[in-house]
Amino acid sequence: MSVEYIQVAEDYSDEPIELPLEPDDNTLLLSTLQGQFPGATGLKYRNPENKAIRGIRLNDLKLHAPGCGWDGLVYYCVFPKDSVSENKRKSDDVMENVSKSKVSKCQTNKCTDLIVLGLAWKTNEQALREYFETFGEVLMVQVKKDAKGQSKGFGFVRFSNYETQLRVLGQRHHIDSRWCEVKVPNSKEGQIQQVPCKVFVGRCTEDLTQEDLKEYFCKFGEVTDVFIPRPFRAFSFVTFLDPEIAQSLCGEDHIIKGVSVHVSNAAPKADGNRNQNYGNSMNSRSQNYAGNSAPYNNFSDSNYRNEFGGRGSGGGNSNGSSSNMSSGGGQNSNFMPNNPNSGGNAWGSGGNNGNNSSSNNNNRGNLDMPNLQALGINSGGNPGNQSGSGGNMNNPLGVGLNALNLPMNPAIVAAALNQWGLLNGMQGQGNNDQGPNNQPWNQQQQRNQNAPDKTNFMRVKRMKYDYDWSD
DNA sequence: GTTGAGCGTT
Numbered sequence: 169m170s171v172e173y174i175q176v177a178e179d180y181s182d183e184p185i186e187l188p189l190e191p192d193d194n195t196l197l198l199s200t201l202q203g204q205f206p207g208a209t210g211l212k213y214r215n216p217e218n219k220a221i222r223g224i225r226l227n228d229l230k231l232h233a234p235g236c237g238w239d240g241l242v243y244y245c246v247f248p249k250d251s252v253s254e255n256k257r258k259s260d261d262v263m264e265n266v267s268k269s270k271v272s273k274c275q276t277n278k279c280t281d282l283i284v285l286g287l288a289w290k291t292n293e294q295a296l297r298e299y300f301e302t303f304g305e306v307l308m309v310q311v312k313k314d315a316k317g318q319s320k321g322f323g324f325v326r327f328s329n330y331e332t333q334l335r336v337l338g339q340r341h342h343i344d345s346r347w348c349e350v351k352v353p354n355s356k357e358g359q360i361q362q363v364p365c366k367v368f369v370g371r372c373t374e375d376l377t378q379e380d381l382k383e384y385f386c387k388f389g390e391v392t393d394v395f396i397p398r399p400f401r402a403f404s405f406v407t408f409l410d411p412e413i414a415q416s417l418c419g420e421d422h423i424i425k426g427v428s429v430h431v432s433n434a435a436p437k438a439d440g441n442r443n444q445n446y447g448n449s450m451n452s453r454s455q456n457y458a459g460n461s462a463p464y465n466n467f468s469d470s471n472y473r474n475e476f477g478g479r480g481s482g483g484g485n486s487n488g489s490s491s492n493m494s495s496g497g498g499q500n501s502n503f504m505p506n507n508p509n510s511g512g513n514a515w516g517s518g519g520n521n522g523n524n525s526s527s528n529n530n531n532r533g534n535l536d537m538p539n540l541q542a543l544g545i546n547s548g549g550n551p552g553n554q555s556g557s558g559g560n561m562n563n564p565l566g567v568g569l570n571a572l573n574l575p576m577n578p579a580i581v582a583a584a585l586n587q588w589g590l591l592n593g594m595q596g597q598g599n600n601d602q603g604p605n606n607q608p609w610n611q612q613q614q615r616n617q618n619a620p621d622k623t624n625f626m627r628v629k630r631m632k633y634d635y636d637w638s639d
Numbered sequence: 640g641t642t643g644a645g646c647g648t649t
Protein backbone atom coordinates (compact mmCIF):
# COMPACT_ATOMS: atom_id res chain seq x y z
CA MET A 169 0.00 0.00 0.00
CA SER A 170 1.46 3.34 -0.95
CA VAL A 171 1.99 5.97 1.65
CA GLU A 172 0.30 9.30 1.17
CA TYR A 173 1.66 12.58 2.35
CA ILE A 174 0.28 15.90 3.41
CA GLN A 175 2.07 19.19 3.47
CA VAL A 176 2.64 20.71 6.86
CA ALA A 177 4.35 23.99 7.65
CA GLU A 178 5.31 25.47 10.95
CA ASP A 179 3.54 28.70 10.16
CA TYR A 180 2.24 30.61 7.20
CA SER A 181 5.59 31.84 6.08
CA ASP A 182 7.34 28.55 6.31
CA GLU A 183 8.03 26.01 3.69
CA PRO A 184 5.79 22.99 4.04
CA ILE A 185 7.22 19.59 4.78
CA GLU A 186 5.54 16.49 3.52
CA LEU A 187 4.56 14.17 6.31
CA PRO A 188 3.40 10.61 5.80
CA LEU A 189 -0.12 9.56 6.66
CA GLU A 190 -0.96 6.26 8.25
CA PRO A 191 -1.79 3.84 5.47
CA ASP A 192 -4.58 2.14 7.37
CA ASP A 193 -6.73 5.07 8.39
CA ASN A 194 -5.30 8.06 6.55
CA THR A 195 -4.57 9.89 9.77
CA LEU A 196 -1.46 11.77 10.73
CA LEU A 197 0.11 10.61 13.93
CA LEU A 198 0.79 13.35 16.39
CA SER A 199 4.15 11.75 16.89
CA THR A 200 4.89 12.08 13.20
CA LEU A 201 4.00 15.73 13.39
CA GLN A 202 6.07 16.29 16.46
CA GLY A 203 8.97 14.47 14.94
CA GLN A 204 9.30 17.34 12.52
CA PHE A 205 7.76 20.08 14.61
CA PRO A 206 8.63 19.53 18.23
CA GLY A 207 6.10 21.10 20.51
CA ALA A 208 3.30 21.10 17.99
CA THR A 209 0.03 20.00 19.49
CA GLY A 210 -2.23 20.08 16.50
CA LEU A 211 -2.90 21.21 12.98
CA LYS A 212 -5.01 23.86 11.36
CA TYR A 213 -5.75 24.89 7.83
CA ARG A 214 -7.56 27.53 5.94
CA ASN A 215 -10.93 26.42 4.74
CA PRO A 216 -11.07 27.18 1.01
CA GLU A 217 -14.81 27.68 1.23
CA ASN A 218 -14.95 30.55 3.65
CA LYS A 219 -11.27 31.30 4.22
CA ALA A 220 -11.63 30.68 7.91
CA ILE A 221 -9.00 28.87 9.86
CA ARG A 222 -10.12 25.41 10.83
CA GLY A 223 -8.66 23.07 13.33
CA ILE A 224 -7.94 19.43 12.67
CA ARG A 225 -9.52 16.87 14.90
CA LEU A 226 -7.16 15.18 17.28
CA ASN A 227 -8.15 11.89 18.80
CA ASP A 228 -6.03 9.16 20.31
CA LEU A 229 -2.91 11.00 19.27
CA LYS A 230 -4.07 10.89 15.69
CA LEU A 231 -4.92 13.85 13.52
CA HIS A 232 -7.93 13.12 11.38
CA ALA A 233 -8.56 14.36 7.89
CA PRO A 234 -11.28 16.96 7.43
CA GLY A 235 -14.59 15.76 6.07
CA CYS A 236 -13.47 16.22 2.52
CA GLY A 237 -10.14 14.52 3.04
CA TRP A 238 -6.74 16.08 3.32
CA ASP A 239 -7.30 17.41 -0.15
CA GLY A 240 -3.88 18.73 -1.05
CA LEU A 241 -4.05 21.72 1.26
CA VAL A 242 -1.21 23.01 3.34
CA TYR A 243 -1.67 22.46 7.04
CA TYR A 244 -0.09 24.55 9.72
CA CYS A 245 1.14 23.58 13.12
CA VAL A 246 -0.63 24.60 16.25
CA PHE A 247 1.50 25.28 19.26
CA PRO A 248 0.38 25.88 22.82
CA LYS A 249 -0.56 29.48 22.92
CA ASP A 250 1.55 30.80 25.74
CA SER A 251 4.68 29.07 24.63
CA VAL A 252 4.77 29.56 20.94
CA SER A 253 8.09 31.27 20.88
CA GLU A 254 9.60 28.80 23.24
CA ASN A 255 8.46 25.92 21.15
CA LYS A 256 9.69 27.52 18.02
CA ARG A 257 13.04 28.01 19.56
CA LYS A 258 13.07 24.47 20.72
CA SER A 259 12.15 23.40 17.28
CA ASP A 260 15.03 25.32 15.83
CA ASP A 261 17.44 23.91 18.34
CA VAL A 262 16.48 20.42 17.46
CA MET A 263 17.41 20.99 13.88
CA GLU A 264 21.04 20.77 14.42
CA ASN A 265 22.31 19.83 11.07
CA VAL A 266 23.20 22.59 8.76
CA SER A 267 20.78 22.07 6.00
CA LYS A 268 17.78 21.97 8.25
CA SER A 269 18.68 25.12 10.04
CA LYS A 270 18.95 26.93 6.75
CA VAL A 271 15.38 26.23 6.02
CA SER A 272 13.92 28.14 8.90
CA LYS A 273 12.61 31.48 7.94
CA CYS A 274 12.92 34.81 9.49
CA GLN A 275 10.01 36.99 10.28
CA THR A 276 10.65 39.35 7.45
CA ASN A 277 9.35 36.89 4.95
CA LYS A 278 5.74 37.80 5.05
CA CYS A 279 3.29 37.53 2.28
CA THR A 280 1.85 40.70 0.98
CA ASP A 281 -0.88 41.53 -1.43
CA LEU A 282 0.43 41.40 -4.95
CA ILE A 283 -0.87 43.44 -7.79
CA VAL A 284 -1.71 41.67 -11.00
CA LEU A 285 -1.43 43.96 -13.96
CA GLY A 286 -2.61 43.45 -17.46
CA LEU A 287 -5.60 41.28 -16.81
CA ALA A 288 -7.93 40.63 -19.65
CA TRP A 289 -11.10 42.61 -19.32
CA LYS A 290 -13.02 39.43 -19.07
CA THR A 291 -10.95 37.91 -16.29
CA ASN A 292 -12.96 37.71 -13.13
CA GLU A 293 -12.00 36.86 -9.60
CA GLN A 294 -12.90 33.25 -9.96
CA ALA A 295 -10.64 32.83 -12.95
CA LEU A 296 -7.91 34.69 -11.17
CA ARG A 297 -8.22 32.51 -8.13
CA GLU A 298 -8.24 29.35 -10.14
CA TYR A 299 -5.14 30.41 -11.94
CA PHE A 300 -3.16 31.34 -8.87
CA GLU A 301 -4.28 28.34 -6.89
CA THR A 302 -2.09 26.30 -9.14
CA PHE A 303 0.82 27.86 -7.28
CA GLY A 304 -0.38 27.50 -3.75
CA GLU A 305 -3.02 28.48 -1.31
CA VAL A 306 -4.67 31.74 -2.21
CA LEU A 307 -6.04 33.82 0.62
CA MET A 308 -7.56 36.57 -1.44
CA VAL A 309 -8.10 37.72 -4.97
CA GLN A 310 -9.62 40.92 -6.19
CA VAL A 311 -10.33 42.28 -9.61
CA LYS A 312 -10.65 46.02 -9.48
CA LYS A 313 -13.70 47.30 -11.26
CA ASP A 314 -15.12 50.63 -12.24
CA ALA A 315 -18.52 51.95 -11.24
CA LYS A 316 -20.17 49.95 -13.97
CA GLY A 317 -18.63 46.77 -12.78
CA GLN A 318 -16.20 46.60 -15.65
CA SER A 319 -12.79 45.28 -14.80
CA LYS A 320 -10.09 47.87 -14.71
CA GLY A 321 -7.63 45.30 -15.92
CA PHE A 322 -5.78 44.75 -12.71
CA GLY A 323 -6.33 43.04 -9.46
CA PHE A 324 -4.70 41.71 -6.35
CA VAL A 325 -3.82 38.36 -4.99
CA ARG A 326 -2.48 37.20 -1.69
CA PHE A 327 -0.92 33.87 -0.90
CA SER A 328 -0.52 32.17 2.42
CA ASN A 329 2.92 30.89 1.69
CA TYR A 330 5.88 33.13 1.18
CA GLU A 331 7.64 30.78 -1.15
CA THR A 332 4.57 30.67 -3.26
CA GLN A 333 4.71 34.42 -3.40
CA LEU A 334 8.32 34.35 -4.47
CA ARG A 335 7.55 31.82 -7.09
CA VAL A 336 4.66 33.79 -8.47
CA LEU A 337 6.67 36.99 -8.48
CA GLY A 338 9.47 35.34 -10.29
CA GLN A 339 7.68 34.53 -13.46
CA ARG A 340 5.29 35.65 -16.08
CA HIS A 341 1.68 34.73 -16.03
CA HIS A 342 -0.62 33.87 -18.85
CA ILE A 343 -4.14 34.37 -17.72
CA ASP A 344 -7.09 34.29 -20.06
CA SER A 345 -4.79 34.67 -23.03
CA ARG A 346 -3.02 37.72 -21.66
CA TRP A 347 0.45 38.00 -20.32
CA CYS A 348 0.12 39.53 -16.92
CA GLU A 349 2.59 40.92 -14.48
CA VAL A 350 2.54 40.22 -10.80
CA LYS A 351 4.36 42.74 -8.67
CA VAL A 352 4.55 44.04 -5.19
CA PRO A 353 2.24 47.04 -5.21
CA ASN A 354 3.76 50.45 -4.92
CA SER A 355 1.84 50.91 -1.73
CA LYS A 356 3.81 48.08 -0.20
CA GLU A 357 7.15 49.34 -1.28
CA GLY A 358 9.74 49.19 1.38
CA GLN A 359 7.66 46.85 3.44
CA ILE A 360 9.21 43.77 2.03
CA GLN A 361 12.67 42.57 2.51
CA GLN A 362 15.24 43.33 -0.09
CA VAL A 363 17.78 40.65 0.25
CA PRO A 364 19.52 39.21 -2.74
CA CYS A 365 18.67 35.69 -3.74
CA LYS A 366 22.00 35.19 -5.41
CA VAL A 367 25.29 34.18 -3.86
CA PHE A 368 28.76 34.30 -5.21
CA VAL A 369 30.61 31.02 -5.11
CA GLY A 370 34.33 31.52 -5.21
CA ARG A 371 37.21 29.11 -5.63
CA CYS A 372 35.34 26.98 -8.09
CA THR A 373 37.32 24.61 -10.19
CA GLU A 374 36.64 24.03 -13.80
CA ASP A 375 35.17 20.62 -13.30
CA LEU A 376 32.42 21.91 -11.07
CA THR A 377 29.44 21.95 -13.35
CA GLN A 378 26.16 23.75 -13.03
CA GLU A 379 24.58 20.47 -12.19
CA ASP A 380 27.11 19.84 -9.45
CA LEU A 381 26.44 23.20 -7.91
CA LYS A 382 22.73 22.90 -8.22
CA GLU A 383 22.69 19.44 -6.79
CA TYR A 384 24.81 20.52 -3.88
CA PHE A 385 23.07 23.75 -3.02
CA CYS A 386 19.54 22.57 -3.51
CA LYS A 387 19.74 20.81 -0.19
CA PHE A 388 19.59 24.20 1.45
CA GLY A 389 16.66 25.42 -0.54
CA GLU A 390 15.31 25.65 -4.02
CA VAL A 391 17.92 26.76 -6.49
CA THR A 392 16.53 28.76 -9.33
CA ASP A 393 19.69 29.43 -11.23
CA VAL A 394 23.31 28.51 -11.44
CA PHE A 395 25.54 30.59 -13.60
CA ILE A 396 29.12 29.76 -14.41
CA PRO A 397 30.87 32.46 -16.41
CA ARG A 398 32.60 31.33 -19.52
CA PRO A 399 35.44 31.28 -20.08
CA PHE A 400 36.28 29.75 -16.79
CA ARG A 401 36.73 32.26 -14.01
CA ALA A 402 36.85 30.20 -10.87
CA PHE A 403 33.60 31.51 -9.57
CA SER A 404 29.92 31.05 -10.15
CA PHE A 405 26.63 32.39 -9.00
CA VAL A 406 23.92 30.38 -7.38
CA THR A 407 20.49 31.86 -7.05
CA PHE A 408 18.00 30.61 -4.51
CA LEU A 409 14.34 31.07 -4.50
CA ASP A 410 14.52 32.23 -0.93
CA PRO A 411 16.81 35.16 -0.21
CA GLU A 412 17.06 34.13 3.41
CA ILE A 413 18.69 30.91 2.43
CA ALA A 414 21.04 32.72 0.13
CA GLN A 415 22.02 35.06 2.87
CA SER A 416 22.40 32.33 5.41
CA LEU A 417 25.05 30.68 3.31
CA CYS A 418 27.15 33.75 2.84
CA GLY A 419 30.50 33.63 4.52
CA GLU A 420 30.68 29.88 4.57
CA ASP A 421 33.05 27.43 3.01
CA HIS A 422 31.55 24.39 1.39
CA ILE A 423 33.09 21.32 -0.08
CA ILE A 424 31.64 20.25 -3.37
CA LYS A 425 33.11 17.28 -5.11
CA GLY A 426 36.16 17.67 -2.97
CA VAL A 427 36.53 21.31 -3.85
CA SER A 428 36.44 23.88 -1.10
CA VAL A 429 34.39 26.76 -2.37
CA HIS A 430 33.56 29.94 -0.59
CA VAL A 431 30.10 31.41 -0.60
CA SER A 432 29.62 35.10 -0.27
CA ASN A 433 27.31 37.80 -1.25
CA ALA A 434 26.84 38.55 -4.91
CA ALA A 435 27.08 42.24 -4.45
CA PRO A 436 24.85 44.71 -6.12
CA LYS A 437 25.78 46.96 -8.86
CA ALA A 438 28.11 49.73 -7.84
CA ASP A 439 27.01 53.26 -8.42
CA GLY A 440 30.03 54.40 -10.30
CA ASN A 441 29.54 52.48 -13.48
CA ARG A 442 25.89 52.38 -14.06
CA ASN A 443 26.12 54.27 -17.27
CA GLN A 444 28.76 52.11 -18.72
CA ASN A 445 28.65 49.28 -21.02
CA TYR A 446 24.97 48.95 -21.42
CA GLY A 447 23.77 47.01 -24.30
CA ASN A 448 21.26 48.13 -26.77
CA SER A 449 18.31 46.40 -25.36
CA MET A 450 18.66 47.60 -21.86
CA ASN A 451 20.00 51.03 -22.19
CA SER A 452 17.07 52.72 -20.66
CA ARG A 453 18.17 51.34 -17.37
CA SER A 454 20.99 53.74 -17.13
CA GLN A 455 18.65 56.62 -16.82
CA ASN A 456 16.64 55.15 -14.11
CA TYR A 457 17.46 57.03 -11.00
CA ALA A 458 14.90 55.88 -8.54
CA GLY A 459 16.80 56.77 -5.49
CA ASN A 460 15.65 54.18 -3.06
CA SER A 461 15.59 51.22 -5.28
CA ALA A 462 17.82 48.32 -4.62
CA PRO A 463 20.05 47.55 -7.53
CA TYR A 464 19.90 43.81 -7.34
CA ASN A 465 19.25 43.27 -10.93
CA ASN A 466 20.23 39.75 -11.16
CA PHE A 467 17.39 38.26 -13.03
CA SER A 468 17.58 39.59 -16.46
CA ASP A 469 19.74 36.89 -17.81
CA SER A 470 18.24 34.36 -20.03
CA ASN A 471 19.08 31.50 -17.77
CA TYR A 472 17.03 32.97 -15.09
CA ARG A 473 14.22 33.69 -17.37
CA ASN A 474 14.17 30.17 -18.56
CA GLU A 475 14.47 28.77 -15.14
CA PHE A 476 11.38 30.57 -14.09
CA GLY A 477 9.49 29.89 -17.21
CA GLY A 478 7.44 26.80 -17.52
CA ARG A 479 6.10 26.76 -14.03
CA GLY A 480 2.50 26.53 -13.24
CA SER A 481 -0.21 26.40 -15.77
CA GLY A 482 0.55 29.55 -17.59
CA GLY A 483 4.15 30.23 -16.99
CA GLY A 484 5.41 28.66 -20.10
CA ASN A 485 8.58 29.89 -21.58
CA SER A 486 7.96 31.39 -24.88
CA ASN A 487 11.58 31.93 -25.52
CA GLY A 488 13.07 28.83 -26.92
CA SER A 489 16.51 30.15 -27.43
CA SER A 490 18.22 28.60 -24.49
CA SER A 491 17.62 25.93 -21.99
CA ASN A 492 17.68 25.82 -18.26
CA MET A 493 21.01 25.71 -16.60
CA SER A 494 22.89 26.39 -19.72
CA SER A 495 25.31 29.19 -19.96
CA GLY A 496 25.98 29.80 -23.54
CA GLY A 497 28.34 32.52 -24.43
CA GLY A 498 26.96 35.94 -24.82
CA GLN A 499 24.01 35.60 -22.59
CA ASN A 500 24.02 36.60 -19.02
CA SER A 501 26.03 39.59 -19.83
CA ASN A 502 24.52 41.30 -16.90
CA PHE A 503 26.46 38.95 -14.73
CA MET A 504 29.74 40.12 -15.97
CA PRO A 505 31.40 41.86 -13.13
CA ASN A 506 32.37 45.39 -13.73
CA ASN A 507 35.19 47.12 -12.09
CA PRO A 508 33.87 50.14 -10.34
CA ASN A 509 37.24 51.69 -9.94
CA SER A 510 38.25 51.80 -13.50
CA GLY A 511 36.93 53.92 -16.22
CA GLY A 512 35.51 51.09 -18.15
CA ASN A 513 34.59 47.53 -17.85
CA ALA A 514 37.80 45.76 -17.17
CA TRP A 515 36.24 42.43 -17.72
CA GLY A 516 34.71 42.96 -21.01
CA SER A 517 31.13 42.03 -21.19
CA GLY A 518 31.12 39.40 -23.81
CA GLY A 519 28.42 41.30 -25.50
CA ASN A 520 24.84 41.83 -24.73
CA ASN A 521 23.49 39.74 -27.45
CA GLY A 522 21.92 37.19 -25.23
CA ASN A 523 20.39 39.64 -22.94
CA ASN A 524 16.67 39.23 -22.71
CA SER A 525 16.05 39.70 -26.38
CA SER A 526 14.18 42.77 -25.51
CA SER A 527 12.42 43.94 -28.55
CA ASN A 528 10.06 45.82 -26.31
CA ASN A 529 7.18 45.28 -28.56
CA ASN A 530 5.15 45.49 -25.45
CA ASN A 531 5.77 48.74 -23.79
CA ARG A 532 4.16 47.64 -20.62
CA GLY A 533 7.37 45.93 -19.90
CA ASN A 534 9.31 43.04 -21.12
CA LEU A 535 7.47 39.99 -20.06
CA ASP A 536 10.19 37.76 -21.29
CA MET A 537 11.88 38.53 -18.04
CA PRO A 538 10.79 37.80 -14.56
CA ASN A 539 10.34 41.13 -12.97
CA LEU A 540 12.66 42.14 -10.29
CA GLN A 541 10.70 44.82 -8.72
CA ALA A 542 8.15 42.19 -8.19
CA LEU A 543 10.54 40.04 -6.32
CA GLY A 544 11.24 42.86 -3.99
CA ILE A 545 14.74 42.95 -5.25
CA ASN A 546 14.03 46.21 -6.88
CA SER A 547 11.38 48.49 -5.72
CA GLY A 548 9.15 49.63 -8.45
CA GLY A 549 7.74 52.96 -9.18
CA ASN A 550 10.67 54.38 -11.09
CA PRO A 551 9.79 57.92 -10.30
CA GLY A 552 12.94 59.12 -11.91
CA ASN A 553 12.69 57.09 -15.01
CA GLN A 554 13.52 59.33 -17.85
CA SER A 555 13.56 56.72 -20.45
CA GLY A 556 11.32 56.75 -23.38
CA SER A 557 8.70 54.28 -24.30
CA GLY A 558 11.27 51.58 -24.67
CA GLY A 559 11.92 51.59 -20.98
CA ASN A 560 11.76 48.28 -19.36
CA MET A 561 9.55 48.61 -16.40
CA ASN A 562 10.36 45.16 -15.30
CA ASN A 563 13.97 45.72 -14.92
CA PRO A 564 14.86 49.12 -13.66
CA LEU A 565 18.55 48.54 -13.67
CA GLY A 566 21.06 51.12 -12.96
CA VAL A 567 19.27 52.54 -10.03
CA GLY A 568 21.43 54.59 -7.86
CA LEU A 569 22.43 53.27 -4.49
CA ASN A 570 23.16 49.90 -3.10
CA ALA A 571 20.40 48.16 -1.31
CA LEU A 572 21.61 48.97 2.10
CA ASN A 573 22.26 52.54 1.18
CA LEU A 574 25.82 52.20 2.25
CA PRO A 575 28.32 54.65 0.98
CA MET A 576 30.75 53.19 -1.48
CA ASN A 577 34.42 53.59 -1.03
CA PRO A 578 36.12 52.87 -4.30
CA ALA A 579 39.46 52.48 -2.60
CA ILE A 580 38.17 49.70 -0.43
CA VAL A 581 36.52 48.08 -3.37
CA ALA A 582 39.71 48.34 -5.30
CA ALA A 583 41.65 46.84 -2.44
CA ALA A 584 39.26 43.97 -2.27
CA LEU A 585 39.46 43.45 -5.97
CA ASN A 586 43.15 43.61 -5.80
CA GLN A 587 43.22 40.79 -3.34
CA TRP A 588 41.63 38.69 -5.96
CA GLY A 589 43.88 39.80 -8.68
CA LEU A 590 40.85 41.35 -10.22
CA LEU A 591 42.28 44.74 -10.60
CA ASN A 592 45.89 44.68 -11.58
CA GLY A 593 45.57 41.64 -13.64
CA MET A 594 42.42 42.65 -15.34
CA GLN A 595 42.88 46.06 -16.64
CA GLY A 596 43.80 46.23 -20.21
CA GLN A 597 43.05 42.61 -20.81
CA GLY A 598 39.91 43.23 -22.61
CA ASN A 599 37.67 40.25 -22.76
CA ASN A 600 40.28 37.71 -22.08
CA ASP A 601 40.50 38.06 -18.40
CA GLN A 602 40.60 34.97 -16.36
CA GLY A 603 39.23 36.10 -13.07
CA PRO A 604 40.40 35.15 -9.63
CA ASN A 605 42.63 32.21 -10.09
CA ASN A 606 45.34 32.66 -7.57
CA GLN A 607 43.78 34.53 -4.78
CA PRO A 608 45.33 34.96 -1.39
CA TRP A 609 42.44 33.40 0.38
CA ASN A 610 43.92 32.86 3.75
CA GLN A 611 43.31 36.24 5.18
CA GLN A 612 39.78 36.29 4.02
CA GLN A 613 39.08 32.88 5.33
CA GLN A 614 40.43 33.97 8.65
CA ARG A 615 38.05 36.81 8.72
CA ASN A 616 35.11 34.85 7.60
CA GLN A 617 35.34 31.81 9.69
CA ASN A 618 32.33 32.73 11.66
CA ALA A 619 29.08 32.64 9.83
CA PRO A 620 28.12 36.24 9.42
CA ASP A 621 25.17 37.76 11.09
CA LYS A 622 23.54 40.61 9.28
CA THR A 623 26.18 43.03 10.37
CA ASN A 624 28.92 40.81 9.24
CA PHE A 625 27.01 40.15 6.09
CA MET A 626 27.18 43.77 5.23
CA ARG A 627 30.77 44.07 6.18
CA VAL A 628 31.79 41.14 4.10
CA LYS A 629 29.89 42.45 1.24
CA ARG A 630 31.44 45.84 1.51
CA MET A 631 34.90 44.51 1.85
CA LYS A 632 34.92 41.89 -0.75
CA TYR A 633 32.39 42.04 -3.41
CA ASP A 634 31.00 45.44 -3.59
CA TYR A 635 31.25 45.75 -7.24
CA ASP A 636 28.94 45.12 -10.00
CA TRP A 637 28.05 41.58 -10.84
CA SER A 638 24.84 42.47 -12.42
CA ASP A 639 25.67 43.89 -15.72
C1' DG B 640 -20.12 46.46 -28.14
C1' DT B 641 -14.38 50.09 -27.74
C1' DT B 642 -9.42 50.32 -24.22
C1' DG B 643 -4.15 48.37 -22.20
C1' DA B 644 -0.86 52.09 -18.35
C1' DG B 645 -1.39 51.72 -13.91
C1' DC B 646 -1.53 50.70 -7.93
C1' DG B 647 -6.29 48.90 -3.79
C1' DT B 648 -14.15 51.37 -0.99
C1' DT B 649 -10.91 49.00 3.09
